[in-house]
Amino acid sequence: MKNVVKPLALISSLVLAGFVGWFIANHQTTEKVSLNSEIIAKVNGKGLAKEWFIEQMKLRGGLKPGQFQTSEQKQALLDFLIRQEIVYQEAMSLGIGDDPAVAHLFKKAVIDKYTTEHLNKKLEQVKVGDSEAERYFEQNQMSYNKPARRRGAIIVAELNADDDEEARKEKLARIEKAQQAVNEMDLSTAHFGELAKIYSDDRASMYQGGVIGWFIQHPSRKYKWNQAIIDKLFELEKPGDTSEIITTDDGHYLVRLVAAENVKEKAFEQVKKGIKNQLLQAKRTQVRADFLAALAEDAEVEINQKMLAELSAISEPSKNKSNTPPAMPSVGGAQ
Template identity: 35%
Template sequence: MKPVVIAVAVLAAFGLGWLGGRSTAPAAAHAPAPGPWIARIGDEYVTEAMFVEEMQRRGGSQPGQFQTAEQRRALLDDLIYRRALVDAAHRTGLDRQPAVRRSLEQILANQYLQGTLRRTQQDLDVTPEDVRAEYERRADSYTVPARRRLAMIRLGVSKDADAAAWTQAESLMAQARTKALALPADVPHFGVLAREYSDDRASRYRGGVIGWIADDRAERYTWDAAVLDAGLALKNDGDVSEVLRGADGVYLVRLVEAEPARARDFDDLAAGIRQGLLQQKLTQAEHDFRVALVKDADVEVRESALAAIAPVGPAADTTPQQPPAMPAQEG
C-alpha cells in the first residue's frame, strides 16, 4: 500500500472526529475529558462510550469477542498506538501535504455525498404510469421504419469514357435485365447473373444483394443515388428496375423483399424506458444538489485570474492523420 494511502487511512480513522477534536489548550494543561474515560493520549481521550463503540465495530457482538481483560487491553493498546501515529503525523505536518489533504478531502466529500445526495437518489423511482406516458409521448421514435432489401448489378464506366462506352455498357445491362426477368420465382435476387455481369466485388457472389435500405433514411447510404432512388420506387418483391445510368456506371436494381413500418411492442421497451427515465431523474437530482451546494458556499471567482493561467501541456495536434503507405509490391 502506498505511504500516502496508509497515512490518509490513519488520519481518517482518528483525525476526523472518532476520538474528538484536537485541543488548542497549552501542552501543560490537558483538555477536559468529554466524559468517563479509559485512556488519554495527549489532549485526546478514549472515553468509555467510544471504547464500547469500537468493540462493536470490531465484531464485539460475536461470541467470545472481548470477553477477557487481555482482549480489551489489546484493543486499547491498538487504539493508543494508532492515536500516537496520528499525533506524530500532525507534528510532522503530514496532514498539510497536498496529496494527503486531497485524499482526506475526498473522503469527507464522499461521506457527505453518501449521507445527502445518494440517499435522495435512492428514494427516486419511476412508476409504471411514467413509463407508459413516455412510451406514448415518443411513439414515433419507437417505430421501426419501413425498409427494403435490394440487389444490384453494376457495370462500372470511367468518368472520362466516351458515349460509345456508355452505350455498350447499357446494351450489356439490357441483356442482363432480360435474363433477370426470366429468373425462376424461387430466386429473389439476381442469382448467377450477378456473378456473370456485375463488377461489384462486395455483392456479385451474393446474388447482387447489397442489404437493407430504410425507406426514410436513404441519405445514410453510400450507394449511387440512381440505385437508391430506383430501389425505393420499386413496389413489389421481385420487381426489376430499368437500366440505370449512375455517376460511375450502369446499374440494374431488384427489390428482394420489403417490410412495412411497425411499432415496437411496449413490453419489449418498458425496461429500457424505465431505466432512461430513472437516469434522467438521477442526473437532475445531482444537478440540483450541485447548484444548491455551490450557491450556499459563498463562492467568488476571479475570471481574469483564471484566464491568465497558462496550460501546463502542449496543445492537441489537429493535423489530420495520414493513412499508412501501401505495402511495396513483391516480385
Template identity: 30%
Template sequence: MMRHTATLTAAICAGAVFLQGCNPADNASNSGSGTSPGTTQASARLDVKPADPLATVNGRPIPRSAIPQQHRPGPPGASDKMRDELVQRELLRQEAEKQALLADPAVAEKVDNALRMAVSQAAAEYFIEHQAPTDEEIRLAYEEKSAPLRKTEFRLRHIVLASEAAARDAIARLQKGEKFEDLAKKLSTDTASKAQGGELGWQTQDRLAAPVSAALAGLKNGELASVPVQTAAGWEVVEREDFREKQPPAFEQVKDQIVRGLQVKKFQQHVDTLKAAAKIDMPAVPSASPRPASPSPAKP
C-alpha cells in the same frame, strides 16, 4: 434495491463532476472519520451507535456497514481479516486523537476531504431513493429511445451497370429467365457484391439510396424492378428478396437501464440547480512554470 442503488451511484460517480473519483466502498469505510479544518477534537468522530456492531474498541463500536460491499460475504476467513483491519483503523484513529493530529492543518484537510466525499455520496443516494421517476416518465423515455430503432429492412440483390441501356438490357435478360446471380457475376461493376451474385443481405431503408429504397417499397418479395434506378454508383437493377420491420428491445428488457438513465439525469439537474443557487468562488489555477531549455551540447 440496495444493489440497484449501488450500481446507480457508481454511474453517478462517473458522470457527476463533484463526485468524480468517488468510491462507495471506500466511502463506507471512511464515513465515520472526518472533520473540517478548525473544528474541535470531539467533532472528529460521529456518534454512531449500531445495534449489532462488528466490533467495539475502547467503548467505540464499529458498524457492520463499514465492511465494503465487495467483501460481503466473501470467501471463508475474509470477513475476519476485514474486521481485524477495521479494528486497526479504529485503534489508529483513537491514537491520532490522543496525539491531536487534527490540529495540523494538512491532516485536517485530508480528513475534511474524506468526509466531503462520504457525505456527498450519502446525499446522492438519498436523492436517488426519494426522486424515483414515474411510470409515465419511464414509458416516455422508452418511446423516445426506441423510436429510432424501429426500422424497415430489405434483403436485396443488385446489378450495377454503367448506362441505362445496359441496365434495361439486363432486366430484359432476367425477365426471359436468366438467373440474377449468374448475370450479376458477369456484368455488375460493383466489385464488393458481384462475387456473391449481387447479394447485399439485409439493409435498413435509411442506408439505401433513395431511388433504390423507393423501388423496393413498390415490390413484393421475390420480385424484380421492371425499370433500372439511377444512383451515384451507376444504373442499378434491383430485386427484393425479403422484407421485415426491425424492432427495438422489449420495454421490460431495458426498463432498468432507462430508470438508471433517468435517475442520473435528474441527479445532474439537481446538482446544476444547487450550483446555480450557490455563491462559488473559483480562483484561477496558476499555470506551471515553463521548464528551462536544455543547454545545447558544446561544439568541439
C-alpha cells in the same frame, strides 16, 4: 520497483486521509479526560467515546448475527483502534496533518461526506413509477422498435467521367439487355444469380448474385450506395421484385429485393426496466445540478481573469488538430 511504490504510496495516503477524516469527525474529545460512562478508553490523555466505538462496530459488520458477541471480539477491535490512535497522534505531532497532500485528501473526504449526507438524501428520494415510464414509452415508441430491413442485390453498368457518347450508349444497352434477361429468370431465384457475373461491373457483389447486404431505412444510416438505390429497395414489395433501370451519376442500376423484414414492435414490458433507469438517471442528474447551483448562488466568487488568461500551458501542444478537452474533476469532489 517504481511501478509498485507509487500505488502503495497512494494507498497509504488514502488510508491516512480516511482515518484523519473519521477520527476528527467522530471521536475527538477534550484532552486529559477521565474514564467514565461515556469514555471507553484513553490514549495519551485523549478519550475515545463509547458511542463512537459502537459506530465503529456497526461499520465493521456489528449488525450481523454473531458479530462482536464476545469480549475478545470487542477487545480486538478496540486494540486496533487504539493502535490507529497512537499512529495518528504521532503523525500529527510530526506535522503530517499540515502536509498539502494530506490536506487535499482531507478536503475531498469532507466534500464526499457532505454530499453523502445532503445530496445523496435528495437523490434517494427520486423515483420513477411505471406510469411515468409507460408515458415515456408511448411518446418514444418508434425509437424502441426494430426498424424494417431490406436485403438487396444489384446489377450495375458503371459510368465514368471520361466516358464518351459511344461508351455511354454501350453501357445503357448492356443494362437493358440485363433487364430483359432478368425478366426471363426463374422466379425461385431471389437474387440475380449468374446474370450478375455476366452484366454487372461491381466486382464485390457480381460473384454473389449481385447481393450487397442488408439495409435499414433510417436518417442516421449512411451507405456507400446512392440513396436512390436504397429508396428503391424499400419500395419493392416482395422478394424477387426487380426495379426498372435507375440512372445515377455513377451508373445504370437494376435493384432486386432479396429478403425483407418488417418493423418489429417492442412491448412496454420488454423495455420498462431500461426506461425507468434512463429516467431515474436523468432526474438524478437534474437534482445534482440544482443542488450545486443552489450552493453557488449563496457563494461569493471572484476570478482573476487576467491571471487566468496569462497562465502558461504546462504540457506540449497536442499533435491532434482538433481541440482536446481538459481533464475535469469528479462530481463528488476534487480529483
